[in-house]
Amino acid sequence: xxxxxxxxxxxxxxxxxxxxxxxxxxxxxxxxxxxxxxxxxxxxxxxxxxxxxxxxxxxxxxxxxxxxxxxxxxxxxxxxxxxxxxxxxxxxxxxxxxxxxxxxxxxxxxxxxxxxxxxxxxxxxxxxxxxxxxxxxxxxxxxxxxxxxxxxxxxxxxxxxxxxxxxxxxxxxxxxxxxxxxxxxxxxxxxxxxxxxxxxxxxxxxxxxxxxxxxxxxxxxxxxxxxxxxxxxxxxxxxxxxxxxxxxxxxxxxxxxxxxxxxxxxxxxxxxxxxxxxxxxxxxxxxxxxxxxxxx
Numbered sequence: 487x488x489x490x491x492x493x494x495x496x497x498x499x500x501x502x503x504x505x506x507x508x509x510x511x512x513x514x515x516x517x518x519x520x521x522x523x524x525x526x527x528x529x530x531x532x533x534x535x536x537x538x539x540x541x542x543x544x545x546x547x548x549x550x551x552x553x554x555x556x557x558x559x560x561x562x563x564x565x566x567x568x569x570x571x572x573x574x575x576x577x578x579x580x581x582x583x584x585x586x587x588x589x590x591x592x593x594x595x596x597x598x599x600x601x602x603x604x605x606x607x608x609x610x611x612x613x614x615x616x617x618x619x620x621x622x623x624x625x626x627x628x629x630x631x632x633x634x635x636x637x638x639x640x641x642x643x644x645x646x647x648x649x650x651x652x653x654x655x656x657x658x659x660x661x662x663x664x665x666x667x668x669x670x671x672x673x674x675x676x677x678x679x680x681x682x683x684x685x686x687x688x689x690x691x692x693x694x695x696x697x698x699x700x701x702x703x704x705x706x707x708x709x710x711x712x713x714x715x716x717x718x719x720x721x722x723x724x725x726x727x728x729x730x731x732x733x734x735x736x737x738x739x740x741x742x743x744x745x746x747x748x749x750x751x752x753x754x755x756x757x758x759x760x761x762x763x764x765x766x767x768x769x770x771x772x773x774x775x776x777x778x779x780x781x782x
Contacts, residue, residue, distance in 0.1 A: 490760055493753040497746055504742035507735045510575065514732035518663060520628075521725035525660055525718075532718050535711055552701070554642070554708045557675050558651040564598045565619075565641060565650040566591060567673065567716065569657040569723045570607030572623055576727055577734035579658065579666070580606035583723075586668035587656035588614065599650070603637055603720065619644075629724070631717045638713045645674045657719040658726035664733070666726035673715060676708060 488496075568587045570580045584607050591598040599619045602608040608621050622637040644650045653674035658666050 488752070488756070490753055490756040493749055493756055497749045497753065500742050500745050500749065504739055504746070507738040507742060511732055511735035511739060514728045514735060517627075518725060518728035518732055521721070521728050522660070522663075524628075525721045525725045528718055528721060532714055535714055538707070552704045552708060553646055554674060554712070555676055555704075561596055561651040563650055564591070564594055564596050565601060565644060565653045566598060566670070567601045567603065567637065567641060567653065567655050567719075568607040568611065569655070569719055570602070570604030570610070571723070571727045572605045572625075574606060575734060576731040577737075579727055579730035579734075580604070581610065583607065583656055583658050583668040584610035586670060587611075588616065590654070590656070590670045591616075601637060601641060603634070604723075625720070629717075629720055631713060634717045634720050635713055638709075638716045641674065641716075642709055642712060650674070655716065655719050657723045658730075660722045660725040660729065663729045666729055673712065676711070 566587050568584060570583055574580070587600070587607075588611075597617075599617045600611045601620045601622070602611060602618065603622045603625065605623045608618065608623060611618055620637070620640055622634075622640075625633050641650070641653050645653055652672065654670050655673045656668070656670045659669045660666055
């Protein structure tokens, strides 16, 4: 059994750790509020952009008119953009989305190349022998659309040149502070029928007049919609990361408190045992002294 001094040292160490986890929980709680507001504010814009794109694509003839709307007859290579975090201490947040991406790749049964945003996902793929073609880690704490454009442009270029026949997004979808779900969604090609099926109308379908024409608009709109989808996925992942870290730090703080309670009980027992041993030594010494005095 550990001595009272050793147990006291452990209690002090755990209290220091609890202060750190409590501080990290508070920081994540403040960050997740901002990230959640940003996600919810951009979702309507992304939905409206898809609705407009669906209308333009249907007028332009859809898949037959633009390369980014054209499905390949044979899929030889798949790209997966894996979005994770640069930091840990977020529970199973990073491993869950990376595992979902690799399981999706195995189900596809095709050669898969990975493009990563986030050091944790990059390291996960590297350790498990995945083919990593590009990494765009190191995003700022509050990324803008410009910060994610480099990754999106690289994916579009590889798709248009034939290096990739399909491109998928693997990220963590933010549903609430308690629920975050890893998802894998197709990014390219943007199939017009899929876009139209995702748009819901409560009234008459809007009619637009496009100038100079639907085809010219698609040349500009499609890359920007792709950039918007990647940016939205990054925002979803960022909000999920802060929520997961807040939950993980809360659980760590609770566990530290339980450990402190347990060690305090052990410390009191060890201290009581030490006092009892000292009393027994004193009484034994007194008894031996009394016997010596009687002998004299």
